[in-house]
Amino acid sequence: xxxxxxxxxxxxxxxxxxxxxxxxxxxxxxxxxxxxxxxxxxxxxxxxxxxxxxxxxxxxxxxxxxxxxxxxxxxxxxxxxxxxxxxxxxxxxxxxxxxxxxxxxxxxxxxxxxxxxxxxxxxxxxxxxxxxxxxxxxxxxxxxxxxxxxxxxxxxxxxxxxxxxxxxxxxxxxxxxxxxxxxxxxxxxxxxxxxxxxxxxxxxxxxxxxxxxxxxxxxxxxxxxxxxxxxxxxxxxxxxxxxxxxxxxxxxxxxxxxxxxxxxxxxxxxxxxxxxxxxxxxxxxxxxxxxxxxxxxxxxxxxxxxxxxxxxxxxxxxxxxxxxxxxxxxxxxxxxxxxxxxxxxxxxxxxxxxxxxxxxxxxxxxxxxxxxxxxxxxxxxxxxxxxxxxxxxxxxxxxxxxxxxxxxxxxxxxxxxxxxxxxxxxxxxxxxxxxxxxxxxxxxxxxxxxxxxxxxxxxxxxxxxxxxxxxxxxxxxxxxxxxxxxxxxxxxxxxxxxxxxxxxxxxxxxxxxxxxxxxxxxxxxxxxxxxxxxxxxxxxxxxxxxxxxxxxxxxxxxxxxxxxxxxxxxxxxxxxxxxxxxxxxxxxxxxxxxxxxxxxxxxxxxxxxxxxxxxxxxxxxxxxxxxxxxxxxxxxxxxxxxxxxxxxxxxxxxxxxxxxxxxxxxxxxxxxxxxxxxxxxxxxxxx
Numbered sequence: 001x002x003x004x005x006x007x008x009x010x011x012x013x014x015x016x017x018x019x020x021x022x023x024x025x026x027x028x029x030x031x032x033x034x035x036x037x038x039x040x041x042x043x044x045x046x047x048x049x050x051x052x053x054x055x056x057x058x059x060x061x062x063x064x065x066x067x068x069x070x071x072x073x074x075x076x077x078x079x080x081x082x083x084x085x086x087x088x089x090x091x092x093x094x095x096x097x098x099x100x101x102x103x104x105x106x107x108x109x110x111x112x113x114x115x116x117x118x119x120x121x122x123x124x125x126x127x128x129x130x131x132x133x134x135x136x137x138x139x140x141x142x143x144x145x146x147x148x149x150x151x152x153x154x155x156x157x158x159x160x161x162x163x164x165x166x167x168x169x170x171x172x173x174x175x176x177x178x179x180x181x182x183x184x185x186x187x188x189x190x191x192x193x194x195x196x197x198x199x200x201x202x203x204x205x206x207x208x209x210x211x212x213x214x215x216x217x218x219x220x221x222x223x224x225x226x227x228x229x230x231x232x233x234x235x236x237x238x239x240x241x242x243x244x245x246x247x248x249x250x251x252x253x254x255x256x257x258x259x260x261x262x263x264x265x266x267x268x269x270x271x272x273x274x275x276x277x278x279x280x281x282x283x284x285x286x287x288x289x290x291x292x293x294x295x296x297x298x299x300x301x302x303x304x305x306x307x308x309x310x311x312x313x314x315x316x317x318x319x320x321x322x323x324x325x326x327x328x329x330x331x332x333x334x335x336x337x338x339x340x341x342x343x344x345x346x347x348x349x350x351x352x353x354x355x356x357x358x359x360x361x362x363x364x365x366x367x368x369x370x371x372x373x374x375x376x377x378x379x380x381x382x383x384x385x386x387x388x389x390x391x392x393x394x395x396x397x398x399x400x401x402x403x404x405x406x407x408x409x410x411x412x413x414x415x416x417x418x419x420x421x422x423x424x425x426x427x428x429x430x431x432x433x434x435x436x437x438x439x440x441x442x443x444x445x446x447x448x449x450x451x452x453x454x455x456x457x458x459x460x461x462x463x464x465x466x467x468x469x470x471x472x473x474x475x476x477x478x479x480x481x482x483x484x485x486x487x488x489x490x491x492x493x494x495x496x497x498x499x500x501x502x503x504x505x506x507x508x509x510x511x512x513x514x515x516x517x518x519x520x521x522x523x524x525x526x527x528x529x530x531x532x533x534x535x536x537x538x539x540x541x542x543x544x545x546x547x548x549x550x551x552x553x554x555x556x557x558x559x560x561x562x563x564x565x566x567x568x569x570x571x572x573x574x575x576x577x578x579x580x581x582x583x584x585x586x587x588x589x590x591x592x593x594x595x596x597x598x599x600x601x602x603x604x605x606x607x608x609x610x611x612x613x614x615x616x617x618x619x620x621x622x623x624x625x626x627x628x629x630x631x632x633x634x635x636x637x638x639x640x641x642x643x644x645x646x647x648x649x650x651x652x653x654x655x656x657x658x659x660x661x662x663x664x665x666x667x668x669x670x671x672x673x674x675x676x677x678x679x680x681x682x683x684x685x686x687x
């Protein structure tokens with residue numbers, strides 16, 4: 001029977017979904033991530049979900065491999081080839097000071113050291129004209145120098161190549177022919193937009209991870225073949241679309257947020273189905289917590305992504321889910337700094353050795369240990385009882401590593417108080433991330449519902465909502481496998497962009513229309529090449545500003561652009577963002593055009609995610625566990641199995657709802673109801 005399989009490899013767990021297309025239902029697997037060989041965790045997850053690679057029509061995979069390589073600086077030995085006189089663009093960067101009052105601030109060093117930055121004679125003008133021809137006779141010596149430097153990858157980023165890529169493409173082709181086995185990438189294959197620093201940085205980043213990702217994806221594919229897999233293999237792109245094998249090898253930088261995007265895709269689908277206009281999608285895993293906004297069933301994609309943060313990191317000019325991330329996950333380590341302050345994260349215990357309670361050699365206390373200490377998760381029900389948790393080890397780690405250094409001691413009363421402090425600090429960190437993506441951008445967070453997923457999201461959802469003033473929390477079915485579920489729902493997607501400068505006059509609109517037609521033709525050709533068919537939908541956007549401004553706003557439009565429609569859309573977007581428009585004395589202009597091509601593959605219905613029991617004459621039975629409640633200490637609280645709860649069933653807090661991949665905590669004064677799609681909606685009570 002044909003199956004659709006998705007696999008999401010995270011820092012602590014590997015999540016797998018298997019969709020049986022004949023039976024119309026989904027099975028799930030969750031295993032600890034195997035760092036020795038990440039594919040082992042995927043294969044084990046497929047087996048746990050009672051799937052078989054040989055029966056799969058396709059497999060989609062999301063991974064944190066790329067972002068981890070950047071953050072840990074584990075990449076290839078890379079060289080950069082630039083226009084003569086411009087090899088230091090990568091290091092000069094921008095002249096702004098993101099942290100103006102920190103006199104000791106230093107940016108991270110560039111991915112390519114100066115000794116490995118080379119130059120070639122050529123020059124293209126900003127209008128695409130050739131000012132100085134490419135000196136092809138220099139390429140032989142350049143290739144010899146690159147070979148002598150023992151580089152594993154080369155990035156070619158020439159000045160103004162966005163306007164005319166001929167020289168850049170020629171240099172890349174000549175180097176590929178002369179450097180067999182070396183990964184060569186051209187900046188214009190990744191971005192046809194201006195901003196020389198950002199394009200150079202993107203090309204360098206792509207080359208930095210290119211060899212490793214090529215090996216990883218190829219090894220993954222070969223391992224699947226040995227398991228009998230003969231279907232199509234694709235990666236999850238950071239823009240919310242799936243990428244075929246060849247595209248992911250050519251553009252691995254597009255996988256920088258491959259892991260988290262699946263959950264946001266699924267959150268958008270649930271928001272549309274449940275009629276939720278404004279949603280904060282919140283994903284808490286074992287290593288990090290992430291959040292994104294979903295408005296009217298759509299999520300935002302940012303065009304520039306800063307690896308390591310805007311203050312210290314470097315930019316990638318590639319469409320990436322607009323997401324805010326914080327180092328607070330279930331495996332985040334609680335520690336005491338040199339000033340005697342309690343800290344949580346960003347270091348994580350991961351899956352090896354894992355939290356102290358895993359019994360795998362971990363000694364440091366984590367958020368998971370604190371949850372276990374307070375009865376919020378059960379020692380015998382984690383992962384369906386497959387991984388027994390050691391509460392005594394958790395209490396011992398909290399007391400010795402945090403309680404004693406803080407002066408509280410390590411007895412049971414002190415350890416309980418410290419565990420509560422660890423969770424309060426983790427909650428504050430995660431609430432700060434939600435504020436960053438809402439309040440800091442002009443939104444009132446109280447206007448949003450909170451949709452929580454990931455292994456840790458449901459246990460913190462009610463507390464986060466209460467701290468932020470949110471009144472509604474939604475917990476979808478299978479929250480611990482939600483990112484893998486989103487990959488089942490994803491469509492193929494290609495984002496293309498082109499820089500141009502055009503006002504809204506007749507002449508400007510003629511130039512815009514010409515680029516529009518070129519982009520449409522290019523998008524259709526790319527879709528046919530990567531999807532195997534014409535795109536099901538083309539969505540258009542324009543980057544616009546008032547003349548003289550540097551920043552832009554992105555506006556959507558349908559069909560061929562018209563000056564009147566663009567002006568109306570720009571003023572509406574600008575007013576929503578900045579509270580006013582500048583009036584008739586200021587001329588709007590277009591500085592970039594974008595097209596999004598999407599496929600329309602078959603995918604499961606949301607109803608397949610939840611297998612709800614039929615209503616019975618008797619209420620489902622529940623167990624009881626000692627649960628720590630802030631106002632009363634430890635109390636006897638009901639513990640329900642989610643699989644036993646029919647649609648319409650209501651629960652009053654404090655209570656716990658357990659399932660295979662996650663645990664849901666319903667706070668004191670809160671009420672929860674099971675919905676028709678299997679979701680649980682929590683109404684937050686007054687403090």
